[in-house]
Amino acid sequence: MIEVEDLTVAYGSVRAVRGVSFQVAPGEVVALLGRNGAGKTSTMQVLAGHRAATSGRVRVAGGDPYRDRATVRRHVGIMLQEAGFLGELTVAETVQAWRRFGRDPLPRDEVLDLVDLRAQARIRVGRLSGGQRRRLDLALAILHRPRVLFLDEPTTGLDPEARQNTWQVIEGLAQADTTVLLTTHYLQEAERLAGRVLMMEAGRLTVSGDLPTVLSAGTGTVSFAADRLPEDLPTDWPAEYAAGRVVIRTRRLDETAAEVFAWAATRGRVLPQVAVRPASLEDVYLGLTEDRQRGPVDAVPEKVGHR
Numbered sequence: 001m002i003e004v005e006d007l008t009v010a011y012g013s014v015r016a017v018r019g020v021s022f023q024v025a026p027g028e029v030v031a032l033l034g035r036n037g038a039g040k041t042s043t044m045q046v047l048a049g050h051r052a053a054t055s056g057r058v059r060v061a062g063g064d065p066y067r068d069r070a071t072v073r074r075h076v077g078i079m080l081q082e083a084g085f086l087g088e089l090t091v092a093e094t095v096q097a098w099r100r101f102g103r104d105p106l107p108r109d110e111v112l113d114l115v116d117l118r119a120q121a122r123i124r125v126g127r128l129s130g131g132q133r134r135r136l137d138l139a140l141a142i143l144h145r146p147r148v149l150f151l152d153e154p155t156t157g158l159d160p161e162a163r164q165n166t167w168q169v170i171e172g173l174a175q176a177d178t179t180v181l182l183t184t185h186y187l188q189e190a191e192r193l194a195g196r197v198l199m200m201e202a203g204r205l206t207v208s209g210d211l212p213t214v215l216s217a218g219t220g221t222v223s224f225a226a227d228r229l230p231e232d233l234p235t236d237w238p239a240e241y242a243a244g245r246v247v248i249r250t251r252r253l254d255e256t257a258a259e260v261f262a263w264a265a266t267r268g269r270v271l272p273q274v275a276v277r278p279a280s281l282e283d284v285y286l287g288l289t290e291d292r293q294r295g296p297v298d299a300v301p302e303k304v305g306h307r
């Protein structure tokens, strides 16, 4: 549904995107991650047809999003970082006006219910809070039942309840086979929604993998409560003692857990409050950022599965 081949985007001498390639299959939810300035929004703008690629090939729903804009737009919902609303229209009038721009729009009240803005229907857009505007943005992006949805930081500025609600909307769309590419700085959001993650660093794609593979590259922990570090722990276990717990950090979580249980069993011990915790996406992301600070960007693997 989305094909990106050797995409570059330059603003004069600033090379924001430097040869990025990836594909997104129908019905997939993919999160594009990376620090500020990595090139995520520039990539999204090209995919949304708002900007021409400097070089490379981009296809969305079978067409070039910039050259075949009119055709591609029929299948695409877009929520980029700045929305250009008319502040004097009410929320209901804005949705009503947008309903005219395409075929088979969702009913106005249904879409307002979905993004929890029904109570604000008569409020002028200029008076909405930042989070409410973001939700109006989402309403307009999904209004025409898109097959592909581009969401650039969809939950920035939302309160926890509104964020949960937005996640449910996105999950509902994904279940109905909508293809979603989203950027976010909330790694918990990516972990909840995305089946696959792409990480960008200085205009390049540094990681691409399905979520379980990416998470398996991170450091998980096996831990249990104790009053001190046991003296008979195998010396090759990188065990630490902190806040009343023995903590063993590992990239081989399953094997390490089995070894710890076997060690306890041979000694006839029960491990109190034992916990086996896989790496979170945040652990993986921060680990890769640390790796990058130690060495050049090219030292970061293209696919974490190859680590």
Ligand SMILES: Nc1ncnc2c1ncn2[C@@H]1O[C@H](COP(=O)(O)OP(=O)(O)OP(=O)(O)O)[C@@H](O)[C@H]1O
Pocket (backbone or CB within 6 Å): 011, 014, 015, 016, 034, 035, 036, 037, 038, 039, 040, 041, 042, 043
């Ligand atoms: N219109 C522009 N003119 C010049 N430089 C730009 C323009 N837009 C973006 N850039 C530069 O391109 C680089 C990538 O920016 P981009 O907005 O794509 O990053 P991002 O990953 O989306 O960052 P953020 O997480 O902060 O939104 C940055 O160095 C930015 O300063």
